[in-house]
Amino acid sequence: MRNTFAVALMLAATLGLAACDKKSEDKAQEAAQHTEQSQEKMNEAQDKVNDAAKENAEAAKAQAESNEAAAKEAAPAAPVATPESK
Template identity: 75%
Template sequence: MRKPFAFALMLAAAMGLAACDKASEDKAQDAQQHAEQAQEKMGEAQDKMNDAAKENAEAAKDQAEAQQKAAEEAAPSTPAPTTAPAEPAKQ
């Protein structure tokens, strides 16, 4: 009675272990899928970095224009020279 029970237990354990193990093909397919997903994420990240660089360039351009306008407004405007008759110097 003990031998058939032991054989049945070993058979059940072997079947359980065999069912839990993934085949190497499955592992290769999973690895391929993960690599493709990683590549897509890297592409998306690169696109976001490019967009951010464009926005930074536009912001720098806008800031330079604003500084130029501020400098023009802050500069004293020189009035147009008027030609007035010169007064003789008093002695």
């Protein structure tokens, strides 16, 4: 009786585990989906990096223009010779 019960219990456990296991095709499809999602995320990240590089270039250009304007303002104006000063 115990032997029959043990065999039945093992058979039920085996069938239960087999029913819960996903097929390799399902796993392959999920892996493909995850790969596609990760590629999309990588593309989004690369776009953000490119945008940041453009903003940095624009900021550097604006800073250079600002420095040039400040240098012009800081330079003393050359005295203008007037006929009265001669």
